[in-house]
Amino acid sequence: MAPVTLYLVKISPTCRIVWLYLLQSNIDHKLVDINDVEEMEEAAGSLALTAGQMDVPILTDGDIVVFEAPAILEYLGKQYTGYANMGKSATTQATCSSIISWTNSELHRVAGYMFAYPQFLTKYRLDTDAANECLVECGIQRLTALLSKIENVYLARTQFVCGPQLTVADSFMVTTLLQSQWGGFNFSIWPKVKAWVLEVMNQPHWDTVHNAHKEFLNDVILSIE
Known part of the structure; x- marks a missing residue:
């Protein structure tokens, strides 16, 4: 099969989670890194998106166009992986899907658009x-309140947010929370969150996907110094 194409910006957490899932699922793919508005307009025009969608991530698979990280992950799970890394039971898969949607909207809104x-x-x-x-x-x-919720609700009884096994929901939450590092935010007063973040980051392809984030973070630190 021809590879799927992912249009992305590598410092975006919503893009990184899709890229990470493609790599970990061994799905043949190619990346189109969008660096400016003109490139995004050109890409959107070439995709003939009826809704005029111009925000990455955007995934194409032949004539199929999917945008927004939760929808892309759902599509890849259904079409390619049998919902791998999304839970083995219907209950866990439903929880995973719900947390992915919550991360894309509420958590990213706070950690990204309100803080970083x-x-x-x-x-x-x-x-x-x-x-x-x-x-x-x-x-x-608001981010402090959400981290307390993750500490005292999601991680109260289990190692990961959907239960004892790591899922893509954990990966999406952590890659989104890492945006707060731009402003010097850390997780030291939430011990369960801190341990969970370190555990989630210790998985295949994480460093590859987050290299641009690390470079941006280093530039921020150097500019402050």
Whole structure:
């Protein structure tokens, strides 16, 4: 079969989770790294997306076009992997799917759009410094609450968020939480979260997928110093 194509930005957690799943599932694929708006417009035009979708990740498989990380993961699980790494039972698969959707919306909104991105990406900054600082402060408060929820609810009785086995839901949550590192956020006051993050990061292909994130993080640290 011809490889699927993933259009992505490598510092985006929603893109990284799809790329990680492709690698870990041994799905033949090629990457198109989108570096600017013009490249995204060209890609979207060539894909003839009826909804005008221009936000990565976007996956193409022949004539099929899928966008948004949860939908792409669902498609790959159904079409290629028999829902590998998404749980063995229907109950676990449902939980995994729900957490993936929650991560894509709520967790990424807080860790990314309320905390990390307004500090470092111009397109996400608010019009005034005061408003931007207020947004980031709200992001800190909300992220703290979410980490406490992960610590005391999701990880209260099990090693991973869907039970005793690592799933793609864990990987998506962790790669999203890592965006908070841009602003110097760490997980030291949440011992279960910290141990869980380290365990999730210790899996095949993680370093390959997160290399651009690490480079960006190093640039941020150097600019502060």
